[in-house]
Amino acid sequence: MSPGDDANRLAAEARARVLIDRQLTDAGWSVQDSRSLNLFAAQGVARREATMATGHGRADYLLYVDQQVVGVIEAKPEGTPLSGVEWQSAMYADGLPPDVRLAALAKDGRLPFVFEASGTETHFTNGFDPGPRARRIFNFPKAATLAKTLRRKDEEHPTWRGKVTALPPLDTTPLRPAQIEAINGVEQSLREQRYDRSLVQMATGAGKTYTAVTLSYRLLKFGGFDRILFLVDRNNLAKQTMAEFENYRTPDDGRRFTELYNVNRLNRGPMPESTALAISTIQRVFKALRNEEVGESDDPALDGWVPDTPVTVAYNSDIPPETFDLIVVDEAHRSIYGQWRGVLEYFDAHVVGLTATPGKQTFGFFKQNLVSEYTYPQSVADNVNVDFDIYRIKTQISDQGSTIEAGTVVPKVDRRTRAQRYVALDEDLEYTSGQLDRAVTATDQIRTVFETFRDKLFTEIFPGRSTVPKTLIFAKDDAHAEEIVIQVREVFGKGNDFAAKITYTARNADQQLAAFRTSPALRIAVTVDMIATGTDVKPLECVFFVRDVRSPQYFEQMKGRGARTIPAADFQAVTPDAKQKTRFVLIDAIGVTEHDFVEPPLNREKSVSLQKLLQKAANLTITxxxxxxxxxxxxxxxxxxxxxERTELDSVAGGSVRNVVRHLVDAVDPDRQAEAIEGAEDPDSARQQLIIDAVKPLASNPDLRARILELRRVHDRVVDEVSADVLLDAYGVVDTSKATSVVESWREYLNKHRAEITAIQLLTEAKERRISFSDIKELADRIARPPYNWTPDIIWNAYVALDPQFATKSDHRTLTDLVSLVRFTVGVDDKLVPYVERVQERYAAWLAQQEQAGVTFTDSERWWLDNMVKVIANSAGIRTEDLDDAPFIERGGTDGALRDLGDRAAELIDELNSELTA
Incomplete structure (x- = not known):
């Protein structure tokens, strides 16, 4: 090397040291020369040019924490490949001079903390890790961070990378198989430490957030993790995620997560020491790193914002790179690994991605480390989600655009102010379908689409229904959403509470979203992006696209809003004329389902009956x-x-029918087929063999096929809308024989099952425990089975046929009327009175007692009491948590009850339950 080259190298190394000095200083280290050494100047001291033991040369920096040597830095010129100089820093690490105080040595007898740095790149090896390995970090850690590790030096595993190798077995009791696989997959990836990133693919609705909460709890309690960052895609999802953590009960002692660990929203400035888990969008993290104000409230302008170019970040001592040990990216946004990856890579943390729809960029960021995979069809097979159908609405304008002739007077709307003025076109205006609802709004096109939806809804889309299913419409922008809401209300002839816009600009968007989940009145919501990813609206049955989506990942997220399953009782509470949610319909008014990336539903051959499908399976001719x-x-x-019925069917099958369905799904999965045909001489035969193997449990078991068809007939009711009927006669004769049979059979049933069904026990014997709605539901489910097939209406109408005095104003009975039927039949009550009337009578008497006692209620207090009584009448009681559902949520839920009723709120609930229920 020439003298000139040597001088250049020294100059480059000097420049690197200037940068390294600055980085150390930013992290709170006191950088000193040996001749002016003061180990008490700061908790962390970086000593330049320290002479090592004989034969080991001079270390660029020795690091002291609390006056004791803990590490070494080898400085190299900018651009030097640092992995090639690790031997040199290792030499310094085990060649200490005799005149230094050692804080601790790693297990290999060297200094525990070894760094290589060039000013633009820093590598760090932690000697307390199992199999210590250098990793790239954004900046030197603070001295306090190293001190925390040193305090654990006597533990078997001082760092989380060691602790995760000895995690206790996972309690699988509350988890689904896919959740178990995901947690085990991440933990195995952490143990192996092959990569610093893990990707979990789980179908929408499969419980990704609950999986992540369970994982977070295990890593905080057993894995040595100090703090976790939970990234969500939208601010409204941050609230949903916070609720998941608040409601999560730990499997060991049953306490809530938030009773054990502090969970906070991320804000600007130093992280509170007590924070174990921070929830944020990546946009808020970016602003906090830049020391920009991040308020407690959400910023709609920030939500979902994607910068034009990849972001860069600088070191922030308030939120240093070591702040988090784990970052969970839930509902990973398609841009997070592109424009935003600089934020993720700032932190020295393991990153876990949770998504239903990973793309190539996602797989690339996670280094192809897919630790578990659970597809949408698999989730349908497991009854985690429901399947979907596609219904296409195509109009001439939406397909081809249109032309407005010159001279036509048209309204023009200012995008910013929405002010409208009328102008005459001075030339023909020809617009394409792509310009529709952006540059041009064709009101009749919108009207035609939703008139078609209205007219086909109860004949082709949901035949036999009469209530508009919960419908979510995806509009192109806020102005388009506004126009749709107006048109939908007009087309259906409904008021403001029937359809609402739920976008980031809408007032009370969160309250409207809550109402959309629980209110029977709000049937249609129009959104742009706010409900596009992650947000649960379980009763949703129609996902309506009037905007095109060209991203397969985003489309799958939007489609998935309708996939959630929901208990039958909860579903009927908001959609009374529906029995159960077994599917949803994707309504396409724009052509979004015609893109190549759209996978078809499982239900592809709608014209083939179940009986014929089973027969073709038996014949092994099924496609x-x-x-x-x-x-x-x-x-x-x-x-x-x-x-x-499920248990009985499984016994006929000789195993789980759900597993049979899962094998059918796997047989048509493209990835499974690709594995099967790889290397096969006849790919078609190999693919067909997959199907034959999957249908074998059905093909070889005639009893199973027969029982499936019997159960289908029990649960299906055919609606004949084609055959015309002719009146033959009409006259007033009452046949009481059938009614007598029903009443006698009902009485015998109550006597026979008195000892085994909780509801009958509680209603016929002197019990202190109040009957619950679940007890009533159990009785209703039992009597609805063959051979009885009873409902409260059937039994009540039998009594009316025998004695008209039992007739009521309403012809429809509720489940709680079973209480009245049981009490009357066994002789506890001498009159057959609807449960609602009985509750109202007792409520009136209770109010009279309160008045006599000098207790009066304001109008606001009566609103709460009256609505509580309605819940009691329909559910045989009310719980405190019911106050956070409709209609109470409209007045603030539990907080509103405490505000208006004061400290007596809980006491009043208990008193009403005691006085008004059976």
């Missing part, structure tokens, strides 16, 4: 599309079965 359809039909049936 791939028919196999998928059979899986969809069986999954829907399995979802409708009672627990007793």
């Amino acid at each position: 791939e599309d028919e196999t998928a359809t059979l899986a969809s039909r069986l999954a829907a049936l399995e979802h409708q079965l009672t627990p007793e």
